[in-house]
Amino acid sequence: MILQRLLSGDFPRSRFLTALLLAVFTGLALAPFLFPGARALNVAATVCVFVVLVASYDLLLGYTGIVSFAHTMFYGIGAYGVGLSLHSVGPTWGAVFMGLTIALMLSLALALVIGLFSLRVKAIFYAMITLAVASAFAVLASQLSDFTGGEDGRTFGVPELLRPGFRLVEAEVFGTAINGKLITYYLVFCSALALFLLLLRVVNSPFGRVLQAIRENDFRAEALGYRTVVYRTLANCLSAVVATLAGALMALWLRYAGPQTTLSFTIMMDILLIVVIGGMGTLYGAVVGAALFILAQNYLQALMKQGSDALAAVPLLANLLHPDRWLLWLGVLFVLSVYFFPTGIVGKLRGKSK
Amino acid sequence: MTTTPPAATADAELPRLRLDTPPLLVLPILALLALPLIGSFPTWVTLTVAGLAMGMMIFIMASGLTLVFGLMDVLNFGHGAFVSVGAFTATLVLLPMQGWMQADSVLMNLTALGLAIALAMLVTGALGWAFERIIVMPVYGQHLKQILITMGGMIVAEQMIHVVWGPDQIPLPLPTSFRGVILVGDAAIEKYRLIAVAVGLVVFAAMFLVLNRTKVGLLIRAGVENGEMVEALGYRIRRLFVVVFVAGSALAGLGGVLWGLYKETLTAAMGADIMVLVFIVIIIGGLGSVGGCFIGALLVALVANYTGFLAPKIALVSNILLMVAILLWRPQGLYPVAKR
Amino acid sequence: MSEPMLALTGVHTHIGQYHILQGVDLTVPRGELTVLLGRNGAGKTTTLRTIMGLWHASRGALLFDGRDITQAATPDISCAGIAYVPENMGIFSDLTVRENLLLAARAGEPDTARLEWIFGFFPALKKFWNQAAGTLSGGQKQMLAIARAIVEPRKLLLVDEPTKGLAPAIIQSLIAAFRELKAMETTILLVEQNFGFVKSLGDTVAVMDDGRIVHSGRMDELAEDRDLQQKLLGLSLDTHQ
Ligand SMILES: Nc1ncnc2c1ncn2[C@@H]1O[C@H](COP(=O)(O)OP(=O)(O)OP(=O)(O)O)[C@@H](O)[C@H]1O
Ligand SMILES: [Mg+2]
Numbered sequence: 052m053i054l055q056r057l058l059s060g061d062f063p064r065s066r067f068l069t070a071l072l073l074a075v076f077t078g079l080a081l082a083p084f085l086f087p088g089a090r091a092l093n094v095a096a097t098v099c100v101f102v103v104l105v106a107s108y109d110l111l112l113g114y115t116g117i118v119s120f121a122h123t124m125f126y127g128i129g130a131y132g133v134g135l136s137l138h139s140v141g142p143t144w145g146a147v148f149m150g151l152t153i154a155l156m157l158s159l160a161l162a163l164v165i166g167l168f169s170l171r172v173k174a175i176f177y178a179m180i181t182l183a184v185a186s187a188f189a190v191l192a193s194q195l196s197d198f199t200g201g202e203d204g205r206t207f208g209v210p211e212l213l214r215p216g217f218r219l220v221e222a223e224v225f226g227t228a229i230n231g232k233l234i235t236y237y238l239v240f241c242s243a244l245a246l247f248l249l250l251l252r253v254v255n256s257p258f259g260r261v262l263q264a265i266r267e268n269d270f271r272a273e274a275l276g277y278r279t280v281v282y283r284t285l286a287n288c289l290s291a292v293v294a295t296l297a298g299a300l301m302a303l304w305l306r307y308a309g310p311q312t313t314l315s316f317t318i319m320m321d322i323l324l325i326v327v328i329g330g331m332g333t334l335y336g337a338v339v340g341a342a343l344f345i346l347a348q349n350y351l352q353a354l355m356k357q358g359s360d361a362l363a364a365v366p367l368l369a370n371l372l373h374p375d376r377w378l379l380w381l382g383v384l385f386v387l388s389v390y391f392f393p394t395g396i397v398g399k400l401r402g403k404s405k
Numbered sequence: 406m407t408t409t410p411p412a413a414t415a416d417a418e419l420p421r422l423r424l425d426t427p428p429l430l431v432l433p434i435l436a437l438l439a440l441p442l443i444g445s446f447p448t449w450v451t452l453t454v455a456g457l458a459m460g461m462m463i464f465i466m467a468s469g470l471t472l473v474f475g476l477m478d479v480l481n482f483g484h485g486a487f488v489s490v491g492a493f494t495a496t497l498v499l500l501p502m503q504g505w506m507q508a509d510s511v512l513m514n515l516t517a518l519g520l521a522i523a524l525a526m527l528v529t530g531a532l533g534w535a536f537e538r539i540i541v542m543p544v545y546g547q548h549l550k551q552i553l554i555t556m557g558g559m560i561v562a563e564q565m566i567h568v569v570w571g572p573d574q575i576p577l578p579l580p581t582s583f584r585g586v587i588l589v590g591d592a593a594i595e596k597y598r599l600i601a602v603a604v605g606l607v608v609f610a611a612m613f614l615v616l617n618r619t620k621v622g623l624l625i626r627a628g629v630e631n632g633e634m635v636e637a638l639g640y641r642i643r644r645l646f647v648v649v650f651v652a653g654s655a656l657a658g659l660g661g662v663l664w665g666l667y668k669e670t671l672t673a674a675m676g677a678d679i680m681v682l683v684f685i686v687i688i689i690g691g692l693g694s695v696g697g698c699f700i701g702a703l704l705v706a707l708v709a710n711y712t713g714f715l716a717p718k719i720a721l722v723s724n725i726l727l728m729v730a731i732l733l734w735r736p737q738g739l740y741p742v743a744k745r
Numbered sequence: 746m747s748e749p750m751l752a753l754t755g756v757h758t759h760i761g762q763y764h765i766l767q768g769v770d771l772t773v774p775r776g777e778l779t780v781l782l783g784r785n786g787a788g789k790t791t792t793l794r795t796i797m798g799l800w801h802a803s804r805g806a807l808l809f810d811g812r813d814i815t816q817a818a819t820p821d822i823s824c825a826g827i828a829y830v831p832e833n834m835g836i837f838s839d840l841t842v843r844e845n846l847l848l849a850a851r852a853g854e855p856d857t858a859r860l861e862w863i864f865g866f867f868p869a870l871k872k873f874w875n876q877a878a879g880t881l882s883g884g885q886k887q888m889l890a891i892a893r894a895i896v897e898p899r900k901l902l903l904v905d906e907p908t909k910g911l912a913p914a915i916i917q918s919l920i921a922a923f924r925e926l927k928a929m930e931t932t933i934l935l936v937e938q939n940f941g942f943v944k945s946l947g948d949t950v951a952v953m954d955d956g957r958i959v960h961s962g963r964m965d966e967l968a969e970d971r972d973l974q975q976k977l978l979g980l981s982l983d984t985h986q
Contacts (some may be wrong), residue, residue, distance in 0.1 A: 058593050087546070098718060099471065112549075117547075118552045118553070168729075168732070175474075175548055175552065176692075178480075178482070178552050179480070179684040180688070180728075182680075182681060182684060183681050183684055183685050184725060184730065186681045187721060187722045187724065187725045188682075190721050191721050191722060194718070194721055195718070222715060227576060238507075257609075266500070314477065316677070320556075320560060323553065323556070327553065367568065367569075370567070370568045370569075370571075371568055375567070375572060376560060376567065376568060377562055377563065378560060378564050379560075379561060379564030379567075381459045381560070382557050382560035382561035382563055382564060384556075385553070385556055385557040385559065385560070386557040386558060389550055389553050389557065390543065390554070393550070
């Protein structure tokens with residue numbers, strides 16, 4: 052069956068999960084028509100990009116058992132690669148591809164070097180080294196302001212086809228204008244879908260199964276004759292490449308690349324949270340997690356603000372509910388889910404259906 | 406930089422004392438090489454003292470972390486929280502005692518500061534104890550969860566600082582008698598940096614004495630090398646570990662106060678920011694080695710100060726370059742800890 | 746006969762998913778030296794580690810001096826009176842000889858008279874008293890490891906392959922040490938592959954294979970019965986040169 056081929060035989064295996072995934076898929080596929088308005092479309096595009104970003108991270112964390120703090124670095128390289136290229140060359144497709152190529156090569160080189168350098172040692176070593184490298188990269192990006200635009204980042208024009216002013220057809224379809232913004236959205240959506248299916252294929256291939264064997268018992272995998280360093284480094288490179296592509300998509304969508312939207316540690320935390328809450332070691336967790344998380348981020352914070360305002364008289368409580376303390380609750384949620392739901396939402400759902 | 410010490414031969418009837426000196430020589434060599442590059446002796450002195458001061462503070466913050474790792478194979482990514490909490494706790498004493506701090510009396514200044522440090526260490530020590538109980542203990546031996554959970558713990562702690570102390574950074578002026586510079590020849594040296602160096606040396610010496618002269622210290626060193634054998638001799642390694650964890654947290658708190666005064670402003674993220682340097686330091690030193698941590702801290706800080714002056718753009722990544730260079734020379738760090 | 750110092754009944758031990766000990770029955774009589782023989786990978790080290798609580802038995806019971814230690818933690822087992830010399834000796838190479846012995850003496854400082862007694866058969870330890878243990882030779886490390894186990898009197902001594910990789914001269918001094926210990930009626934469980942070394946030392950003997958005890962009896966009987974030796978140890982003497 053086609054579906055079987057597309058999903059690489061890895062079905063959700065839970066009725067509720069299937070329904071959830073279908074809902075997310077339809078929601079995203081028809082977002083411009085179902086949820087009109089710039090904000091809603093922005094949320095949908097962000098979900099698309101984060102699904103890919105988180106899924107590629109899960110390839111490392113969930114499938115290979117490597118903790119990396121450099122994922123946002125690769126994401127940022129993608130965004131900056133496209134952004135800076137468009138900024139300096141001008142809004143052409145050539146610039147997009149040039150920027151993308153350079154970004155991919157840089158990511159690949161960095162992933163290879165970091166991987167070969169530190170993956171032979173313990174997971175902990177790798178976590179520390181990626182943390183150091185990523186933070187140095189973030190500092191570099193914000194300090195080399197002549198080149199990167201510093202803290203402000205860079206806004207840039209995109210090719211004609213993707214500009215909001217561009218109209219493919221004059222008529223409106225179901226009350227929605229077929230303009231450049233819509234085309235960009237579908238570019239993001241389709242690329243994200245393709246990348247996700249690609250990752251699904253990878254984790255269900257023999258290569259993916261070796262990665263899982265390494266995660267379970269690297270000593271034994273080595274004894275079985277697998278070069279664990281090679282496999283880990285490959286996974287690292289693949290994950291970096293996909294993150295770079297996700298970054299490029301985000302840059303095209305936002306028409307902006309800057310440290311806050313790509314390199315910041317907050318985004319790294321978001322990724323970690325989504326993986327853990329969605330479910331480590333299952334790519335569907337990335338879909339469910341990203342959708343829930345981005346929705347909550349965009350709409351729950353408003354709720355927190357209301358709560359905080361209502362409690363303004365009680366000083367400490369008001370502070371606790373202040374929208375800026377969003378991260379506090381995420382942190383608590385994160386710690387609790389690592390303890391109590393190490394398999395995340397998807398793990399829970401699958402466990403129940405068995 | 407390629408002179409590795411002669412390997413101790415196995416069959417030697419007379420055991421040879423093997424003193425691993427090359428790492429010790431790196432520091433003076435680095436300082437001497439920097440002198441002609443910088444060109445001016447007074448500037449060099451200023452930079453070197455600044456580097457030593459910064460290095461001492463990093464050492465104070467990092468030492469506990471490296472021991473905690475050595476003893477139980479636990480890497481606490483939330484260690485930075487103790488740094489921030491320590492610094493912010495100090496304000497509970499320092500802000501009400503502003504008068505004492507600004508008074509032109511060394512004694513009053515010292516009293517206020519001493520009280521602040523004592524409170525900060527007490528609070529971070531207690532917090533460390535709770536952190537070990539609640540956050541770390543359930544995930545012994547599970548590296549992946551450990552990294553995730555301690556990271557989560559740090560986020561929560563950092564956010565709680567915001568809840569308690571508000572979202573803004575807090576200015577923390579130096580006490581009067583610590584301000585200003587001392588002129589040595591043409592070189593201007595900030596008083597506070599000398600104090601930081603002195604405190605760092607005292608902490609290092611105290612730690613050295615404890616680790617070499619007391620039974621607990623010996624047990625800690627033995628435990629870093631072979632925890633199972635320490636247990637087989639009848640000692641509870643977990644108890645040792647809690648002691649080290651609490652002491653390390655309290656030291657991080659002390660480091661936080663010193664660092665906050667050095668920067669003269671406090672932000673909740675200061676701990677997380679400095680953690681990057683701390684990690685680099687303990688990797689360079691060799692995970693689990695206090696001596697390596699000391700040299701690593703000084704090395705990182707000196708390199709940061711020298712390159713900051715010579716080539717500010719490179720300074721941003723100087724730590725990484727230094728780490729790469731050291732690891733190429735000694736893949737396990739300057740003083741690899743013998744394990745089982 | 747009095748109650749044995751140590752008795753294992755039907756002990757099973759798993760390491761991860763591997764089932765290593767598959768029902769070990771072993772008794773160590775009081776005041777005697779029991780030798781545990783067996784070829785490589787038979788499970789001798791695992792048996793000692795299970796006794797020390799470094800692995801936990803998944804089934805069966807361990808009785809030490811009348812006390813159930815099946816689920817006890819390593820430090821408690823140690824404090825109950827078992828000293829352990831592991832296969833890799835487990836000395837703290839960063840610490841000096843003195844400091845190694847200091848940690849082994851739970852009472853505080855090691856007793857001077859007892860130290861002198863130990864120096865009597867391990868003179869090297871006196872010579873290198875303040876030297877880092879990591880700089881000692883292999884034989885000296887083994888002496889230190891044994892000295893650490895006997896620096897205070899214990900009820901039971903577990904020693905894992907002390908002769909491994911040592912020159913004959915040093916093995917002689919180990920034999921001397923074990924004779925001294927036997928003279929003081931110390932209860933010892935000694936794991937060995939070197940039959941020549943233990944032939945004259947052992948009182949009782951147990952032979953292990955594939956996670957089970959396949960023979961146990963008096964050492965003098967086994968020492969005389971060539972056929973039995975051939976049958977039981979042919980295996981182990983083949984693999985051992
Ligand atoms: N940590 C471990 N993980 C998995 N298997 C182990 C582990 N330790 C030992 N084993 C297995 O347990 C079995 C028994 O090992 P053990 O070390 O007890 O043998 P031994 O009789 O002491 O052998 P030797 O004479 O070589 O020291 C072996 O098959 C070994 O492979
Ligand atoms: Mg063995």
